[in-house]
Every structure is written in C-alpha cells, then in structure tokens.
Amino acid sequence: MSVIRDKARRIYDYISGELYFNLPDMEVKGEKYNSALLLSVFTGLNEGKALLIGEPGLGKTTSAEYVASLFYRLPLDVVMGSEVSGHPEQTEEKMVGGPDLGELNKGNVRVIWSDFTQLPIKIVDEINRLPEQKQNIILNGVDRGVWHYLDEVLINNEHSLFATANYQDRGTNTITRPLRDRFDIMVESKHPGATLATMVTKKKDAHLKNEPIARKMWASLKEMEKDYSARLDGLEKLSDEYSDYLKSNGIEAFSKNERVLARDEINSLEFDEDAETLVRCMISELSFGCSHGQKRSNEACSEGDKCRYVNYLPHQIINCASNRLPKSIYKYSKTLAWFLGDDEVTAEHVKLAAPYALAPRFEWKDSYVSKHEKDERNDSIHIHLAKRAVEEVATRYEEQAHEIKQAMVAARKFIETNGDEVEIDTQDKAKKTLKFDDFIKNLDEQNHPIYVDIKNNVKAFR
DSSP states (O other), rough: HHHHHHHHHHHHHHIIIIIIOOOOOEETTTEEHHHHHHHHHHHTTOOEEEEOOOOOOOSSSHHHHHHHHHHHHHOHHHHHHEEEEEOOOOOOHHTTTEEEEHHTTTTOOEEOHHHHSSEEEEETTGGGGGGGGGGGGGGHHHSEEEEEEEEEEEEEEOEEEEEEEOOOOTTOOOHHHHHHOSSSSEEOOOOOHHHHHTGGGGGGGGGGHHHHHHHHHHHHHHHHHHHHHHHHHHHHHHHHHHHHHHHHOOOOOHEEEEEEEHHHHHHHHOOHHHHHHHHHHHHHHHOOOTOOOOOOSSSSOOOOOSSTTSSOOOOOOOOOOOOOHHHHHHHHHHHHHHHTTTTTBHHHHHHHHHHHHHHHTTTBBBHHHHHHSOOSSSHHHHHHHHHHHHHHHHHHHTTTTTHHHHHHHHHHHHHHOOEEEEEEETSSSOEEEEEHHHHHHHHHSSSHHHHHHHHHHHHHHH
C-alpha cells in the first residue's frame, strides 16, 4: 500500500465530509465519489489544469481553494488572495505583474510579479468574463507555466491551475478554443440537494485560515530582490509552519516532496494493451477526416449515407483533437488508477477519465446535440455528449478488439522488418503468414478510422 496514496484519500474524505458538501455522482469499483472533487484532487496532485463549470454559488471556486490549500500547504487566506478575477476591466498588471516604479526611476527594469504567477497552484475565477483578448494574456502561462512581462520571464517548475466558469449569460464571453484546449479536463460542480445545501453554513474552513502565516507568505513573495527559487524556498519553510498549525487541528496536508513522490508513483503505472488500444481508437476517430485526410475545423466532412464513417465521431464533431488530448487522458487515467490502488491502467480507467478530457475541447455538430440533449442525464450537455462519445468508441472497439490489435501487431512487424511478409497469431493462437499487399487490402476493407491510421503509419515508416 502506498502511504502517499492513503494520505491523498484521507484528504479527499476530509474535504468531502467537512468542507465541500456534495452528492457522489461517480461510481468506481463499487466506491462512490463526487466527480468535481475527485478530479480536482487529481488536478492538484498531478499538475493538471481543470475548468470547473456550474451555476453561481455551487462551490466551484471554494472546492478549488480547499484543494489548493491542503495539497500545497497554503493558508486559505493566501489562496484566496492570489486568485485572478475574470471581468472586462482586468489588466495584465493585475494578473501577471507590473514594473517596480522605484527601480524604474533609477533606470533599472525590474518586474514585481503577482502572487498568482508565482504560486505553484493558481485559480482564475469566472474566466469566461474575461474578454477574448485578455484570455490570451494568460494563454502561455496556463499551458507551460511561462510568464512574460517587459523583458523578464518567470517560469513555474510546478504548476496546477483551476478556472471556474458560470453558464453563458449576458455578462460572459466565449472561452477561446486555444484556451479551452489548454485545460486537461472540464467538470461540473452540481447542486448538492436540499438536505446538504442546508449544511453549508456548518462547514469548518476557519481552521484553514491563518493570517499571521499568510502575511509572512505575502511578504516573502514580494522580495523581488531575491531569485524566484529563493522566494519559493522561503514559501516552503513557511508552509512547514502552516503544516504544523494544521496538524494541531487534526488536519493533514501534502508537502512538495510528497507531491513529487505521488507523481513518480502515478507516472510509473503502465497502460495495459486494451487501454492503450482504446485510446488510439479514440484519437483516430477524433482526428480523422474521411474527405480531407484529417479533421479540420474549417473544412467539413462529406455528409450523407455515402460516407462509410457517417456514424463515427468525425461526423459528430467540428474541430480536430490536438496532441494535448492524449496527454490529458493518460494523466487522469493514471491518476485514477493510482488513487484506486490498481497496478496498471485498464480500459475501465480510460472510459471513466476520458469524457472529462474531451468535454472542454470539442464543439459538437447541431445534429449530435439535438440527438442527445433530451436524454435523461445528470451532467451538463458538454460532459454528457463526451460520455456518449466515449461509450460509442468503446463499444466499437470491443466489437473488433482482436482484429484491431492484430493489425497493430502486424504493422509493427512490417515496419521493424521492412519485409514483404510477416508471421502473426490468429484468434485461436495458430500461426499465420501475412503478405504486405494482402495486409493493406484488408485494412482498406475494414470500417474504422483506426485502420486508416495503421495503414498511413506502415506506409510512412516501412
């Protein structure tokens, strides 16, 4: 048993039981969890980026604050004080940093970086109230943890991010597609029901606040004459002090070393064959364009019954999967397997994690939305559509898993040997000699985009 994992589970239980009142809406291996909180914990643990959506006042920001406080050992005062608020008048200087005017008068250029940019975990509240051009200010920082102001650069070696968004109203803007693609997941913070809603006034988050330590942290972050790494070292020492304070109240928190150890354990997990192949099938459907070679948001696929892939995802989505999508699926599938104590990642982990990775990224065609918007569901429409899409891909994969895996094995052998024939195993474990021309012909006769992907790869690299 992993000591670090057990601690993460205890912190999840503490937040769920004492701070963020919610109903479980996800069942995994017989255990029930709240998806918003569970995936937020994964985000804090494994340097993720999460978009939390929902109605105003349903705990999107507060749940992120609790995760930030306990998984980064920061007083709630510091977490709340470092947040960026989304509104039309927000400025780069308030979000990222501004010039040190005292040094500027001496002819020196020095940037006073905001607490938001410096802390390893960040929260943007109501991000869709930022105009599109101001969303671009944080685009690179959200993605890579690299922040620019004037001629200076600040790089976060560790960075997780939460952003919250209310549903569209007259005061909101569209979150740009490039920014949405930077989020690993989208998850919805839902109403907890009347019974739990009446308990919100009883939450016990006062123990997470500590103004004296918070003031020391704010002062440490303002010591711009020190290197950024030195400021972080000072912050970590104060986090030790905060951790001792939490322990005196019976509360656990993660240290930086524990976060690193958790990530090492998570990243050491391997995908089994079915999980790996399912991800490849998913990506092939989300990037394939039957008419133009790949899916492009500015080019429509051919429509109608003449297309052999009319019932596949290329005909349900508008835009193409980016290379960030598989990274997000891998990250959250691995973290889920680790949290559950499993030794490897299976297709079941992928099917549970993948919809939340699809949800922020894809724009669905009106025909697919109208087909499912009246479904009986407990999720927002974007998450619901993502779950349906993953179910469809998984069903298609399960129907022809052996054939797909056999084709992938044969392709790998053709590439490695550069020969005209290879030997493969049939479904009953007998040996079979397969000629290259027959292999390509067979791929052309199959009815899934993964076979096109396999053919393209074997022709390109053989």
